[in-house]
Amino acid sequence: MELLDRFFSGDIRALSRLITQVENRREGFRKLLGDLSKKTGRAIKIGVTGPPGAGKSTLVYCLTSLLSGAGTKVGIVAVDPSSPFTGGALLGDRVRMGELPSDGRVYFRSMASRGATGGLSSATDNVSMVLDAFGFDIILIETVGVGQVELDIVDACDTVVVVVVPESGDAVQTMKAGLMEVADIMVVNKADRQGAESLAVELKHALHLRTSTQDAWETKVVTTQANQSIGIEKLHQRIREHLEFIKANDHFDRHRRLQVQKKILAILSHRFRREFIDRLAEQVDFDQIVDDVYRGRSDPYLVADELYQTYARSHPS
């Protein structure tokens, strides 16, 4: 049977193979994604982000456990190199992760976070597309919320959960790190620790001040103790409320269209770059040009301008 047929019949090994093809941008992956993309759009994407050590993976584990127990099919994509899903954590964590159902209701995949060809954000999005086409109901995407690319990844999700702990600093720091800006729901995890309650109050206050327009979602604050499975149902409830809210007005639609637009432009940018380099390699002595800039005989902006003109002139029309 063809790989794609096996994929559509629910074969997990076929799923893994397709993900690898897409992640490594193997020959034909564009055609493959094109074919799959018509089967996508059904899954809900939930991003979970926050500083290292906030307990994101444990929370993702608890959510997955709750969801899969109710029959929901959950795909997990971990972009966090320290996540136990990627094998980056303590043995105990890894064993516990093994307790999730292994009958195909739950699938997890970690992303190589450095040097992804074409960009980490694009690679993560492509892997999500494959999971969506396979039939997962919910895709949980875990990233470390410190880098720009990583925040962009969760920003592309339907609902964004930001996880913090008292140790990760006060509300001001959360705001400055750009975490509050992307959050639909803020989780104060490890709620039994000192400072958790005051952090939750602080965040509520800051978020309340922020909400500007009447039809905007007001970010909710939930306290949890993920390692004790405390607060998970409340979190799940908040996620559902958020999804209902954005579907009831046009936020969901608008946000997804924007993501489609971004995706098309990202594919194009990548293509331009590739074609440009191929073409230039035949026409100009790029090493010489680099050398001129390096030695201060020219400047990168001038050179880029000249190269662009060369490209434009040579383009078949």
Add this chain to the structure above:
Amino acid sequence: MELLDRFFSGDIRALSRLITQVENRREGFRKLLGDLSKKTGRAIKIGVTGPPGAGKSTLVYCLTSLLSGAGTKVGIVAVDPSSPFTGGALLGDRVRMGELPSDGRVYFRSMASRGATGGLSSATDNVSMVLDAFGFDIILIETVGVGQVELDIVDACDTVVVVVVPESGDAVQTMKAGLMEVADIMVVNKADRQGAESLAVELKHALHLRTSTQDAWETKVVTTQANQSIGIEKLHQRIREHLEFIKANDHFDRHRRLQVQKKILAILSHRFRREFIDRLAEQVDFDQIVDDVYRGRSDPYLVADELYQTYARSHPS
């Protein structure tokens, strides 16, 4: 007097204004950077990265203090939203930072880490260029070493210092996070804490196993207690050794040429994207195309291909 004249005469306020122009990509910033770029290439760029809470800013402060005390002019660029240089830390930290010389030997600037037009990496590089042209001897670039873009930023420096603490996990996690890969020098900070010594031993072992070729620099491990100014001279010594090493063979040269090449390609990518969007806006109904993809009537790869052909055909030749 013209702004640029004031800049070249060493006026700090002119420096700040030019940086703002460049960071915000104001009208004419390309021409400006082009003009400045011929005056660049003299400054040494040192990247300091590591997980949040590792004490990067304190270390940068100590290094700056040591260097400026010896007459070296130091420019600091903080890409870390939680850095005290960006105002993200405790009051005590900020006051202490104020003790650095204010006579123009030291200058610091924080980068807005979210939503930098044209990319954070490019913005940071442009700001470094301005500092280089102004005449700073050393540029210290502080980033949070968790995100891909942030690691790329320090990777573009001549010397990369990675700061870890016992709390940031073991050597395996450091490796997985991509931190070891970019490090020329690894600092185990907060060396008085439990686990610091064993982490240093572990790192040395892992690094020793890694070094493959004979002419490659073997990453050094330094232990420090930055808040007590302990170990800073040793670190400085190691940085000098690394710079001597890369200058004695062709690593320095090769790495800088590679950075020039990357910069030219980044400028071009940005330009293509801009011109492409302008051109398409006149020719196609982009909203309709997005809608087709959104509704599953087409796929993003197919659409990107068609748009590329439209662009190619319309291009003046």
